[in-house]
Amino acid sequence: MTSNYEYNPSLLRVLEKSILIRKTEETLLDLFSKGRLNGTVHTCIGQEYMGAILSEVLIDGDVVFSNHRCHGHYIGRTDDVEGLILEVMGSSLGAVSGVGGSQHLYHEKGFYSNGILGGMTPVAAGYAHTLKNSNNLACFFIGDGATGEGVFYEALNLISKFSLPIIIINENNNYSQSTSRSQTFFGDIKSRVEGFGLEFRKTNIWNLENFVDDLAMAFNDIRSSKKPIYVEVDCYRLKAHSKGDDDRDINEINEYLEKDPINLFKNQKNKIYKEYEESANQRIELFLEKHTSVTNDVAISKKLVVNDDSLSWLETEMENNKRVNDLIYEAISENMDENKDLMMIGEDIEHPYGGAFKISRDLSANFPERVFNMPDSEQAIAGFGNGLSLGGKIPICEIMFGDFMGLIFDQWLNHAAKFQKMYGNKFEVPIIFRTPMGGKRGYGPTHSQNIEKHFLGIPNTQVISINPRNAPKIIYDTLLKTIDRPTIVIENKLDYTRKDSPIHSHSGYKYKKTNTKIYDLKYSIDNQEPDITMVCWGGLVCDMELLINDLTDKEEIVVEMICPTMLYPLNIQPIVESTIKTKKLLIVEDDNPFGTLGSEIIAQLKCLNIEFNTIQLNTANDIIPSSRILEEKHYVTNQEVYNTAKEFFLK
Ligand SMILES: Cc1ncc(C[n+]2csc(CCOP(=O)(O)OP(=O)(O)O)c2C)c(N)n1
Numbered sequence: 001m002t003s004n005y006e007y008n009p010s011l012l013r014v015l016e017k018s019i020l021i022r023k024t025e026e027t028l029l030d031l032f033s034k035g036r037l038n039g040t041v042h043t044c045i046g047q048e049y050m051g052a053i054l055s056e057v058l059i060d061g062d063v064v065f066s067n068h069r070c071h072g073h074y075i076g077r078t079d080d081v082e083g084l085i086l087e088v089m090g091s092s093l094g095a096v097s098g099v100g101g102s103q104h105l106y107h108e109k110g111f112y113s114n115g116i117l118g119g120m121t122p123v124a125a126g127y128a129h130t131l132k133n134s135n136n137l138a139c140f141f142i143g144d145g146a147t148g149e150g151v152f153y154e155a156l157n158l159i160s161k162f163s164l165p166i167i168i169i170n171e172n173n174n175y176s177q178s179t180s181r182s183q184t185f186f187g188d189i190k191s192r193v194e195g196f197g198l199e200f201r202k203t204n205i206w207n208l209e210n211f212v213d214d215l216a217m218a219f220n221d222i223r224s225s226k227k228p229i230y231v232e233v234d235c236y237r238l239k240a241h242s243k244g245d246d247d248r249d250i251n252e253i254n255e256y257l258e259k260d261p262i263n264l265f266k267n268q269k270n271k272i273y274k275e276y277e278e279s280a281n282q283r284i285e286l287f288l289e290k291h292t293s294v295t296n297d298v299a300i301s302k303k304l305v306v307n308d309d310s311l312s313w314l315e316t317e318m319e320n321n322k323r324v325n326d327l328i329y330e331a332i333s334e335n336m337d338e339n340k341d342l343m344m345i346g347e348d349i350e351h352p353y354g355g356a357f358k359i360s361r362d363l364s365a366n367f368p369e370r371v372f373n374m375p376d377s378e379q380a381i382a383g384f385g386n387g388l389s390l391g392g393k394i395p396i397c398e399i400m401f402g403d404f405m406g407l408i409f410d411q412w413l414n415h416a417a418k419f420q421k422m423y424g425n426k427f428e429v430p431i432i433f434r435t436p437m438g439g440k441r442g443y444g445p446t447h448s449q450n451i452e453k454h455f456l457g458i459p460n461t462q463v464i465s466i467n468p469r470n471a472p473k474i475i476y477d478t479l480l481k482t483i484d485r486p487t488i489v490i491e492n493k494l495d496y497t498r499k500d501s502p503i504h505s506h507s508g509y510k511y512k513k514t515n516t517k518i519y520d521l522k523y524s525i526d527n528q529e530p531d532i533t534m535v536c537w538g539g540l541v542c543d544m545e546l547l548i549n550d551l552t553d554k555e556e557i558v559v560e561m562i563c564p565t566m567l568y569p570l571n572i573q574p575i576v577e578s579t580i581k582t583k584k585l586l587i588v589e590d591d592n593p594f595g596t597l598g599s600e601i602i603a604q605l606k607c608l609n610i611e612f613n614t615i616q617l618n619t620a621n622d623i624i625p626s627s628r629i630l631e632e633k634h635y636v637t638n639q640e641v642y643n644t645a646k647e648f649f650l651k
């Protein structure tokens with residue numbers, strides 16, 4: 001089987017690049033067989049053309065988003081063969097310091113890849129949004145198998161609806177790992193894509209001249225029309241999915257080996273082929289001679305206590321007598337005035353509705369380009385936010401109810417939280433997810449939960465809990481001015497309408513704050529030794545404040561309440577300091593009792609060899625019922641805390 005086309009200069013350049021990619025990947029397989037590589041190698045041997053074409057069609061400022069099979073795309077975009085090889089070998093001189101490895105590559109020229117199928121679709125969309133007023137575009141690669149992911153379709157909707165400058169290149173090699181497309185794929189991708197109103201085009205690599213023309217035309221068309229295009233490319237993977245796992249029929253593979261454009265080129269233009277091959281081999285061999293072994297000096301910290309800020313207490317600034325929802329709105333609005341990179345996206349946030357809990361209010365009217373509604377697609381909202389952040393914006397993503405944070409978990413854990421470090425620690429990822437949590441309003445099992453425990457402990461992220469006493473406006477203001485990492489801010493539904501002035505305490509209780517950027521609080525009486533340390537946060541703070549005053553007035557029990565604002569990374573010092581004094585630690589939580597922040601606090605204190613007794617009060621270990629009567633039974637009641645504290649004091 002031959003295609004007798006002329007090898008024009010552009011086609012020759014694509015072939016030269018494709019051969020460089022093939023030789024690089026053959027080298028990687030060889031290094032792997034010699035035990036010199038750690039982990040996985042998904043080669044694109046047979047599919048190099050999709051990467052190679054990039055060096056023909058991209059301009060400065062364009063950005064490529066890729067997947068697990070990314071080496072070819074990376075070389076096509078960057079020509080950084082050496083950085084790639086060193087990366088896969090695990091060297092700190094590698095493209096991303098040996099942290100990302102084969103699947104997680106980054107380059108400042110505009111390249112991001114990740115190993116979560118489909119996960120980069122909304123990220124590419126968000127980034128493309130930042131390119132809308134330029135001549136640039138985003139180029140997004142996805143395999144046929146990954147088109148099974150739901151987030152892909154959420155993002156296609158956004159790409160079409162927002163008319164984003166993006167080319168989606170769907171490499172259809174008919175296999176997802178060992179599963180052939182016919183086993184799991186219903187219908188055809190064309191009608192799915194066209195269902196979203198996207199322009200669908202189809203090409204293949206078997207006639208490489210046409211392929212180069214088709215792709216070049218699609219890139220040009222996007223630059224002139226500023227509209228997205230979806231291109232399905234029929235192709236075939238000539239090697240195993242990863243390293244050596246291949247169960248496909250050998251006759252099928254042989255058939256495609258014959259059709260392969262590099263092999264055809266080798267047969268038809270052997271002299272030029274040899275030239276290209278030799279030049280690639282020389283480049284790689286010379287380089288490998290210099291790197292017979294690798295080292296990696298990236299620092300790895302194994303500290304148990306993740307936040308050991310030293311402790312000093314300051315007076316608090318409060319008494320604005322304003323409601324929490326007003327304070328959040330004001331902080332966001334004022335910062336939007338000052339910082340044009342700040343954006344806000346979410347469901348139903350536009351004026352006049354202004355958000356389910358009325359935080360965004362008129363922001364969309366005041367900043368129409370920067371505050372807008374998103375579809376009911378939490379994964380896409382989160383991914384789009386991640387893309388905006390990579391593109392230099394600071395997105396505030398409103399997730400309507402905390403319970404829906406479950407839907408963004410992958411974008412939080414495998415995207416936002418990973419980008420900075422897995423891409424070699426070259427940039428920060430400022431992004432905020434704001435969300436109301438908490439029950440006691442009869443919203444029932446899926447609209448009432450405090451699920452922060454599932455988001456705590458993820459490296460390179462932070463989780464902040466505001467309450468009426470930690471001056472939400474100051475917290476937000478500080479956060480918006482200094483944010484340097486993915487951040488969740490947990491608000492509380494009942495707190496929205498509470499005011500930021502504490503109750504008057506006869507016994508002399510007042511709040512103090514730690515001397516840290518995002519400060520924690522303690523509620524205590526100056527110069528009086530406390531009997532019990534209480535820890536709580538969020539929606540419980542105001543309730544416990546009331547209760548503590550009663551305990552002191554009626555029972556003469558003095559409590560020191562520690563209210564962390566930064567739930568992660570938690571500063572354990574205020575709790576350590578107080579528990580050493582009281583030896584009695586009472587933790588009250590609005591969550592069921594297994595694996596919570598409370599349990600973590602107790603574990604940390606134990607590891608620090610502090611002597612203390614402890615009681616943890618949690619909700620029922622069950623889902624949150626809607627009925628008011630049942631809801632009351634579910635939560636820790638104030639009476640329960642009161643009685644427990646009394647008994648604990650006497651022990
Ligand atoms: C969310 C997710 N699920 C499963 C995997 C494991 N996995 C890695 S590659 C792959 C097959 C992907 O097939 P396709 O999208 O067609 O790309 P190809 O490997 O054919 O290039 C699978 C199942 C993954 N990386 N991410």
Ligand SMILES: [Mg+2]
Pocket residue numbers: 143144145171172173174175176177
């Ligand atoms: Mg595939």
